[in-house]
Amino acid sequence: MADMLDIEDHLGPGYTAREIPLSGNLSATLVRHRAATNTRGAVLYLHGWIDYFFQTHLAEHFAALGYDFYALDLRHYGRSIRPEAMPYYTLDLREYYEELDAAVALIRGDGHDGLVVMGHSTGGLLAPLWLADRRDAVRPQALILNSPWLELQERWLMRTAGTWLIRGAGRGLPQVVLPHTVSPAYGESLHVDYRGEWNYNLAWKPVKGAPVHMGWLAAIRKAQARVHRGLRLSLPILMLHSDASRLGLTKWVPEAMNTDTVLDVQQMMQWAPALGSDVTTVMVAGALHDVFLSAPPVRGRAFARLDDWLLGRVEYGDADRP
Numbered sequence: 001m002a003d004m005l006d007i008e009d010h011l012g013p014g015y016t017a018r019e020i021p022l023s024g025n026l027s028a029t030l031v032r033h034r035a036a037t038n039t040r041g042a043v044l045y046l047h048g049w050i051d052y053f054f055q056t057h058l059a060e061h062f063a064a065l066g067y068d069f070y071a072l073d074l075r076h077y078g079r080s081i082r083p084e085a086m087p088y089y090t091l092d093l094r095e096y097y098e099e100l101d102a103a104v105a106l107i108r109g110d111g112h113d114g115l116v117v118m119g120h121s122t123g124g125l126l127a128p129l130w131l132a133d134r135r136d137a138v139r140p141q142a143l144i145l146n147s148p149w150l151e152l153q154e155r156w157l158m159r160t161a162g163t164w165l166i167r168g169a170g171r172g173l174p175q176v177v178l179p180h181t182v183s184p185a186y187g188e189s190l191h192v193d194y195r196g197e198w199n200y201n202l203a204w205k206p207v208k209g210a211p212v213h214m215g216w217l218a219a220i221r222k223a224q225a226r227v228h229r230g231l232r233l234s235l236p237i238l239m240l241h242s243d244a245s246r247l248g249l250t251k252w253v254p255e256a257m258n259t260d261t262v263l264d265v266q267q268m269m270q271w272a273p274a275l276g277s278d279v280t281t282v283m284v285a286g287a288l289h290d291v292f293l294s295a296p297p298v299r300g301r302a303f304a305r306l307d308d309w310l311l312g313r314v315e316y317g318d319a320d321r322p
Contacts, residue, residue, distance in 0.1 A: 011056055020102045022075055028099035029079040030106060031071045033059040039066035041114025041141070041317030042107050046100075047071070048121030048149070048290075050088055050182070050210050052078020054200040058292050061303055065310065068112065072103050078204045091174055091215045093126050093223045100130050104138055114317010116142045116310070120290055121263065124148025125223055128275050132231040142314045143275075144306070145239040146291050147260060149220070150227050150274075151267035174215025182209025185249040185256040190293055195252065198293060233276030236313045240302055241265045242287035258298070262289040280309060 009015040009031055020028045031053050043062045047053055053071035062069045073079040074096050076087050090096070107115060117140050119127030124145040131140055187207030188194035194207070242260040246253075249261055265283075272279045284302045287294045291302045 011054070015056070015059075017079065018106070020099050020106075022098050022102075026075045026082070026085065027080055028075050028102070029073040030103050031073070031079075033063055033069045035063040035066050035068050037066065038068050038318070039316070040314075041067060041116070042110070042112040043067045043069050043116045043118055044103060044107065045069065045071040046117070046119040046123030046127050047073065047077065048123050050205060051121070051123075052201070052204045054198070054205075055290075055292060065307065067116070068110070070103065070107055072099060074099060078201075081204065086175075086213075088210050089213060089216055090219055092219050093129060094133075096126055097130055097134070101134065101137070112318055114315075115140050116144065116314060116317075118144040118146065119148060120146040122149050122220070125150060125220070125227070128231055128233060128237075129223055129226060131235070132233060135233070135235075140235055141317050142236045142238070142310070143233065145237065145275075147241045147263055147265075147289050148239065148268060149224070149263055150271040151224055151264070152221065174213065174218070176214040177211045178214060178217065182212075183249045183261060184208050185246075185252045186261045186289055188252045189256045189261070189288060190290075195257070196293075227271060227274055230274050231276060234278065235276065236309075237276055237279045238306065238309050238313075239268065239272050239275075239279060239281045240284055240287075240291045240306065241268045241281070242289070242291065243283045243285045257295070258286040258288070260287070260289045280313075282309075
C-alpha cells in the first residue's frame with residue numbers, strides 16, 4: 001500500500017496528515033507520527049471537546065516506546081473545521097463512528113495488527129462506546145483514558161430531572177444555546193500567551209470555550225447513560241486523572257495549575273467499573289484536566305505509570321514484531 005499519509009502536517013517534520021472524506025461533504029483528519037523502529041504496533045488518539053491534536057510530546061513518547069502514533073481530528077474539530085458547519089457539534093456521538101472506522105482501516109492498511117486506543121475527556125467518553133459497538137471489527141489491545149467525561153459535573157438535580165428536560169428539549173430545539181459558560185481557568189493554565197507552556201491554535205481550542213447547544217448536551221447525556229448501564233468491555237483499560245477538582249471557577253486562580261478545573265475526578269472513579277472487567281485507575285497528584293499537559297514533574301509521573309502499565313499489560317500486536 002502507498003504511504004497512507006502524504007501531506008506534511010503543520011506540526012512540522014515527522015508529522016503527516018490525511019483528510020478522510022465523510023458523508024454529507026464533511027471530512028476528518030488523521031495525523032501520523034512514525035516510530036524510528038516500530039516494535040509494538042499503533043496508538044490511535046481521540047481529543048476532547050473544543051480540542052484537537054497538538055501534543056507532539058505525547059506522540060514522541062509513544063514513538064520512543066515503539067508505537068506508530070495516530071491522532072484523529074474529528075469532523076467539526078481542529079484541522080477538520082469547515083466554515084459552513086457548526087464546530088464541536090453533534091446530535092449523536094455515534095456519528096463519529098464513520099471516521100473512527102475509516103481511521104482503523106487506514107491504520108490496518110499501514111500494516112498494523114496491534115492497536116491501542118487512547119481518549120481524552122469527551123474522547124474518553126466516545127472511545128469506550130465505539131469499542132463496545134465495534135469490538136470484533138477493531139480488535140483493540142487496550143484502552144487508555146485521560147480524564148474521561150463519564151458524568152455531568154453538575155448537582156444531583158441537574159443530573160436527574162434536568163437531564164430529562166435536556167433530552168426532551170434537545171429533540172425539538174437542538175440548536176438552542178444553554179446559559180452555560182466554560183471557565184477560562186483551564187485554557188489560561190495551558191497556553192503560553194497566559195500562564196501555561198503550550199503553544200496551540202486558539203482558533204481551534206479557544207480559551208473561553210464555545211456555546212453549549214441543547215442537542216449536543218442531550219447527546220452527551222445519552223452517551224453517559226449508556227456507560228452507566230455498563231459497557232462490559234473485556235480489554236485492559238487504564239484511566240488516569242488528577243487527585244482533585246476545582247470546578248465553577250469564573251477566573252483563573254493559582255490552584256488551577258494543579259487540579260482538574262473541567263471535570264469531577266470523583267465521578268471518574270465512581271463510573272470506572274462500569275466500563276469493563278479490567279480497569280486500572282491511576283490518580284496523578286497535581287495533574288490538570290489533560291494529565292499529559294500538566295507541569296513537567298507531574299506529567300513525568302503520569303508517563304511513568306503509563307509506561308509501566310503498557311509494558312506489563314499490553315502484548316506486542318503486529319504479527320511480524322519480535
